[in-house]
Amino acid sequence: MRVLVTGGAGYIGSVVVEKLLEGDHEVVAYDNLVKGHRAAVSSGATFVEADLTDKERLAATLREHRIEAVIHMAADSLVGESVGDPAKYYRNNVVAGLALLDTMRECEVGRIVFSSTAAVYGEPEKQPIEEADALQPTNPYGESKLAFEKALKWYDHAYHLRYASLRYFNAAGATDAHGESHDPETHLIPLVLQAAVGQREFVEIYGTDYPTRDGTCVRDYIHVSDLAQAHILALGALDRGSRIYNLGCGGDGYTVREVIDVARKVTGREIPVRESARRAGDPAVLVAGSARIKRELGWSPARQDLGEIIGSAWTWMQKHQNGYER
DSSP states (O other): OEEEEETTTSHHHHHHHHHHHHTTOEEEEEEOOSSOOGGGSOTTSEEEEOOTTOHHHHHHHHHHTTOOEEEEOOOOOOHHHHHHOHHHHIIIIIIHHHHHHHHHHHTTOOEEEEEOOGGGGOSOSSSSBOTTSOOOOSSHHHHHHHHHHHHHHHHHHHHOOEEEEEEOOEEEOOOSSOOOOOSSOOOHHHHHHHHHTTSSSOEEEEOSOSSSSSSSOEEOEEEHHHHHHHHHHHHHTGGGOOEEEEOOOOTTOEEHHHHHHHHHHHHTSOOOEEEEOOOTTOOSEEOBOOHHHHHHHOOOOSOOOHHHHHHHHHHHHHHOTTOSOO
């Protein structure tokens, strides 16, 4: 299949591109490089540097490469930033997303897999979260993703644009070729590993008074390779209709302190911490259940152990101490 991956130079997008190429798909990575890295795009893919709001360039790309489907990874995704600057999140996650959908319609591209988020559930009443649970985001990031999901539903109803929306929270780990490299870095596991190698003085723990087993937030962590495979499975299922799936690690998730403790064991190094106040918009617990996608598509995460996930990130970081060279 000929697939366009928006955000294809980003962390998860680059691994999606890698895995699509391994499956003999033809891939175009479409990225404005505001956050992505040109060096992260696998050599077998075509790269287009452009913004989704550049509809002429986007349409030309879809037509020139005879794109059959889109995997939409491009987004802003920082909860705290979204609370302080919601306009940015509605502009980049909703307005740009609608530009993508309209250009797909214009070019007769009728299938899309959307990288959504468990943040659409807000503070869920039970764990793990299931797809039918109430959608009550507690921050503009989750609201912007939910707004785009709602648009997908109505575009399917009116224009027969088939979609799969995948809701997950924390991608983690690395492949041999691709890992996390953000500037600034905000994700917990790479921050912890940076503290382990002395690139930062400590790891900040935001909130120690949550109603959890050790007072810190609980999240699930999925290896980025397993996430990529879920996107590809969902893409292959779109001929049977649109669908929504949660992706999670199962179990009880991991607290911030537990992640730090496992990283200490993996690296064999002390990792200093500093405790701070809660961040606005952070739910106490987010753990997504994956029973539906396992049952319907046979998705089975291959790397669920947190030590293995952190270990893969640690291996990649040691080989790429400065991330992707620009």
